[in-house]
Amino acid sequence: MTKLNIFTAIIGLVLLVVFFELLRRRQLREKYAVLWIIVALGVVPLAIFPSGLDWVTRQIGVKSGASLVLFLGLVLLLLICTHLSWEVSQLEEETRTLAEEIALIRTQLEERSVIPERDAPATEIGPKAAGDD
Structure with a gap:
């Protein structure tokens, strides 16, 4: 070895x-x-067991085990890139849908005057600081 x-x-x-x-x-x-x-x-x-790679290369007719490993590595990376691109596309679609739903909910709440409109001045939310009374 x-x-x-x-x-x-x-x-x-x-x-x-x-x-x-x-x-x-x-x-x-x-x-x-x-x-x-x-x-x-x-x-x-x-x-x-590097002889296992030699056996596989002989069975499929590849000249070099290194060539086979590099080719399989390239195929693996292409498959991973394709899968991750698919995942990103799905997440972008989901993010767009969620943003649209949030906008609709915000519009409905503004119409009911539950939350101030975006143009209204923001009020401070949170615990009052000492001396704010």
Whole structure:
């Protein structure tokens, strides 16, 4: 086993620990963590058993294992970018809808004189400071 294989396996294991810790702290949602955990679980065995990559390259007819890894990495990144673009589009639509609903609610409340109109002078809200009486 070469130093690169050992280093790659260690990095893969560290990434697994980081992903599980992010999940535990709820800083990474499960639907994203699953993908990264699968990637990390794929890196560790390939680092420990590099002949497995050679076997896969022979089976599919690729000349170099490095070329296959780079190609698969590129495909993975394109899929992730596509998914995140879709997520952003959904969030933009949801934000626009919520902003419209808030505007409608604000208009209804202003018509009922529940809240002051936007042109009216703002009043201070909150606890009174000492000496305001």
